[in-house]
Amino acid sequence: MNPQLLFILTANRYRPLIDMDLQMFLDMLPNLLNFIVTAAFLTYLLYKPVRRILKARADRVEGEMKDAATSKATAEELKTQYEQKVRDIEVERNAILDEARKQAGEKRDQILESAKSEAQDVKDRASRDIATELEQTKGAVHQAIIDISTDMAAKLISATIDKNAHDKLFSEALAELEATHAFSKETAAV
Secondary structure, eight states: OOHHHHHHHHHHSOOOSSOOOHHHHHHHHHHHHHHHHHHHHHIIIIIHHHHHHHHHHHHHHHHHHHHHHHHHHHHHHHHHHHHHHHHHHHHHHHHHHHHHHHHHHHHHHHHHHHHHHHHHHHHHHHHHHHHHHHHHHHHHHHHHHHHHHHHHHHHHHHHHOOHHHHHHHHHHHHHHHHHHHHHHHHHHHO
């Protein structure tokens, strides 16, 4: 038989999906009642506990989410405090470094000033020592010139003056000395 023809023949006749008659319905009725009772019993027995378990789980997850949010907020706050402390420490470090630089500059200036003062003192002392040495050298040279001149004059005089002239000069010097001595006694008596 041709399949197309069979389709056309069956298409004209209406057949319900479930062809149920009264006997079949009555046979199904106990099964249907059994299913409804079992479903009600299982709903009563299992639905509420499962619902409680699911609600407890949902509450626990919600609590954990709140804790996580609180922990996150606390972490953000601690992070903000940490960053503020780092900034404060950086500012304090810069202030300490600036103060140390300032003190080092002042100390350097004091050391330089002290060194300049000491150098000036050394220079002044050296100048005084040089002047003193110069005066002593001048005095020594002057004395040496006098000694040399005296020696030369003595040699020259002793070579040119004979014994009589020497006696005559000695007596004159003695007379002058006595005259000076007598004059000083008269002035002392007055």
